Amino acid sequence: MLKNHVEDVVVWLLPKVLKEYDDICTCEKCKDDIKAIALNKLKPHYVVTKEGESYAKINDMSLQFKTDVMQALMEAANIVKENPKHSK
Numbered sequence: 001m002l003k004n005h006v007e008d009v010v011v012w013l014l015p016k017v018l019k020e021y022d023d024i025c026t027c028e029k030c031k032d033d034i035k036a037i038a039l040n041k042l043k044p045h046y047v048v049t050k051e052g053e054s055y056a057k058i059n060d061m062s063l064q065f066k067t068d069v070m071q072a073l074m075e076a077a078n079i080v081k082e083n084p085k086h087s088k
């Protein structure tokens with residue numbers, strides 16, 4: 001299965017980033033927006049995976065990569081926080 005590994009990492013780190021914000025909307029729409037903005041900032045990294053393999057790979061990734069994804073997610077969260085795509 002061909003997969004953008006960065007997408008897994010974004011999905012995995014998003015809840016940790018959202019925990020840092022107590023005033024951000026966490027509905028599916030806003031979470032998808034945050035993921036989309038972060039993924040567009042990051043360079044995709046395609047890997048061929050078998051089912052269930054992605055988490056092992058996350059543990060192997062470098063701290064620098066984790067930091068980059070964290071950074072992109074925080075920037076994206078700030079954008080969505082200021083401009084949610086829906087009314088409150």
Ligand SMILES: [Zn+2]
Pocket residue numbers: 025026027028029030031084086
């Ligand atoms: Zn929302």
